[in-house]
Amino acid sequence: MAPPLQESGMGVRGEKASPPPPPPPKGRFFTWEEVALRTGRVPPYLQERWLVIERRVYDISRFHKRHPGGSRVISHYAGQDATDAFTAFHLHKDQVSKYLNSLLIGELAPDQPSSEPSKNQLLVNDFRKLRATVEKMGLLKPNSLFFFLMFVHIMVLDVAAWLTIWYFGTSLLPFFVGVALFTVAQTQMSWFQHDLGHLSVLSSSRWNHVIHKILMSLVKGMPAQWWNYLHFQHHAKPNCFRKDPDLNMHPILFALGKKLAAELGMQKKKFMPYNYQHRYFFFMAPTLLVPFFQFSIFYSSIKRKEWLDLALIVSYNIRVCLIYVPLMGFKCFMAYYWLSRLLESCWFTWVSQMNHIPMNIDYDKNMDWVSMQLQATCNVEQSPFNDWFTGHLNFQIEHHLFPTMPRHNYWKVAPLVKSLCAKHGIDYQTKPLLTAFADILHSLKDSGDVWLDAYLHG
Structure with a gap:
């Protein structure tokens, strides 16, 4: 969402242990501030894209166009820490290490934190421990x-x-x-x-x-x-506007999320009568x-x-x-x-949107992996019917945290994810199926009302 390696950007499953990362070029140290400027969008660094994986700094300015998973998916992390995203999408690093070796330009300076200062380092560390536990339990292996x-x-x-x-x-x-x-x-x-x-x-x-x-x-x-x-x-x-293609329907057909809806209203944009979007x-x-x-x-x-x-x-x-x-x-x-x-489209639309439209929709705030996934996803209660009807996407939280995990193991990791959320005070939302469907409409109505108020009075 591939070249001969079949390394599509969403994970590699191999048998050999991953080799240690190569040592960085001597004497090249960077700060988070320097990395954050290399997004491909900030003058005068419009041609430069850097990202960080496990404290090592990689220059993807040219490679992003050849990235097997597509240019955009890797460019979305330009100027950011991509460690947890990289780990989530690549089960074993040995098959991609030769790409990384050629892109390595240095590492973070010793006085720089492992994650960006704005991120919750305790949560990041606990999640990485959880992922190590998941791997040891064999939950990434398919049946x-x-x-x-x-x-x-x-x-x-x-x-x-x-x-x-x-x-x-x-x-x-x-x-x-x-x-x-x-x-x-x-x-x-x-x-x-x-x-x-x-x-x-x-x-x-x-x-x-x-x-x-x-x-x-x-x-x-x-x-x-x-x-x-x-x-x-x-x-x-x-749920990051301009980065998640599932939001492409905004703002042409729907005003999604209260913040984006308010922006449309303030800009006096009315492509559709958004205050009726929950009806159409x-x-x-x-x-x-x-x-x-x-x-x-x-x-x-x-x-x-x-x-x-x-x-x-x-x-x-x-x-x-x-x-x-x-x-x-x-x-x-x-x-x-x-x-x-048409019937298949109805089924797909309701199931795929019940976990996302009612959640927070905003621009990319460069949050840590766990917080970003949890603010954008929610679960639906487990039952044999719900599992079958949704293709186990009722476990959307677990699926987003561990995208290469076989779906039959979601229920096994769910209690561990709940414990992690409880420890850090993060809301872990689980709803009945019909409530999740209804929340799509409630969310659309709320954001439509926000648009109308901003349109009329903003």
Whole structure:
């Protein structure tokens, strides 16, 4: 959200122990103030991008364009401490060390703190201890049987959708039963490809990438690289305006977050009647997502010259047409297919936004990893249905803190994360599923009211 190493920027799973980092060039020491200027946006350092990993300073001014996970995801940490983000996205450093070696320019001066002065060093240290515990417990290792059964149940649903139409025809009842089965299969495939994209299904990162590319294209009709490019940015800086692509709907369609909504109002911007956004979210967000995705996948593949992805996407559409059109006719199939895509979009929209829209939305404040993830995410109560319905994204907090963790282990680490939050006085939010859905609308109404007040009186 890859080159031959299959090091996509969201994690590497290898067998060898990570080698120690190389010694920094002698005599080159930097302060946090010097690093903070190298963001690529501050004159006169517009061409320079530096970041810090484990006190070592790296110059990514040229490398960011070649970064396997995309230029933006690594550039979002330019001028900042990227230690915890780097650790979260790369399980083993041995496969990326050769990149780091060539980028190393020095280290922080001895009088500089390990993390930026604005960050909670005690919380940072405790989280790093927690991650070490998680690794020792083996919670980053996938259960192959779990994911095999998940994939089998998706294929059973997909075949059942076709068999329903083949055996019963296209009268009203079998038509809608087929749509329901096809929708469930496609949505569950969305959660499964999400696991593959995070390298949490197989022990080999290379095979995670290969299977992701094949299944995402042939079973979902979407390119894996396109999804990775967007999704990695979301995880790197969740709910950070101009860095999280999931906020691209602001301010064109929605005024998200009270602070950003107030800014729109003060600037007298009215692209939409935002004070009614909690009413039009129901139909506008899912409906517009369908054509947006369809346009984006082809545009992105052509622009990036991902010809293999494009060929696989086209083959998906050909395959679906060949197995359904002879049974239904073209017009009936179009109704069947696009109704299913719309229902899938509704499902995806509500589940993906219930953990984020009600949370804090702001510009990047360069917070520590734990605080940033927790202010942008919340959980939904665990139950067998909630786990299945959301693809275990009801454990959004754990997923964001440990993005490469297999989803079947979220419930095991949750008590440890709760204890960490309680120790440092951080709110760990867990809600019922329907409450989480309702909170999307409550949040939209609140930010819409803030926009209207600022628009009229600001």
